Amino acid sequence: MGVTTAHSVSIGDPGRPLEQIALGLQDQTHLVVEFDTLHGHPGHARTDLDMAMDYVLLRPLQPIDASFVLEPDPRGGPQPGERVSLLTDMRAAESGRRILEGTVQSANDRAVWVLMDKLFNPALMSGSPLVSQHTGRVVGMLVAGTPRRNRLLLGLNPIGSIVELAGSADEFPRLVDYEP
Numbered sequence: 001m002g003v004t005t006a007h008s009v010s011i012g013d014p015g016r017p018l019e020q021i022a023l024g025l026q027d028q029t030h031l032v033v034e035f036d037t038l039h040g041h042p043g044h045a046r047t048d049l050d051m052a053m054d055y056v057l058l059r060p061l062q063p064i065d066a067s068f069v070l071e072p073d074p075r076g077g078p079q080p081g082e083r084v085s086l087l088t089d090m091r092a093a094e095s096g097r098r099i100l101e102g103t104v105q106s107a108n109d110r111a112v113w114v115l116m117d118k119l120f121n122p123a124l125m126s127g128s129p130l131v132s133q134h135t136g137r138v139v140g141m142l143v144a145g146t147p148r149r150n151r152l153l154l155g156l157n158p159i160g161s162i163v164e165l166a167g168s169a170d171e172f173p174r175l176v177d178y179e180p
Helices: 159-168
Strands: 002-004 021-024 031-038 056-060 083-086 100-107 112-116 129-132 138-148 151-158
Touching: 002 021, 056 159, 100 151, 112 138, 138 159, 151 159
Parallel strands: none
Antiparallel strands: 002 056, 021 031, 031 056, 083 100, 083 129, 100 112, 112 151, 129 138, 138 151
16 A cells, blocks of 8 residues: 555546556666556545645555665654654665754654754655664654754654554545545
């Protein structure tokens, strides 16, 4: 299954029907995976502090290469004080690129807030996974970011919410046919 944020895509617009969503890697021309079918109904862009409403779950056209599959943390999310890493490029550690790290400030079943160690521009990073440095598993998906002095506060959709939605999905409409 693939996951991204609802605010990143326009699904159900009859004037601009979305046929596929494709994911790739930074600095590579080939795509990693393509999707044309939803896994349940999509959420919608958040309008308040509830990060768990901003999601789109997707079913792939072909099996996903196992090297790109991330495991959800069985705890459903991180704990306050826990260190996490933002994965913007799955090969960052191997290529010598910087890994973006932060500390969980608060966490519940609707939102996780992480104060990153450094200030950076989070534009186009929505949907990126954050991984626990304790378990090595995904604890949430990036939804929002706001500067805090010389650092950045990120809002995440907790992985437990995403897993719950995936498990309860019983409809799988094609992207192009979806009507809200």
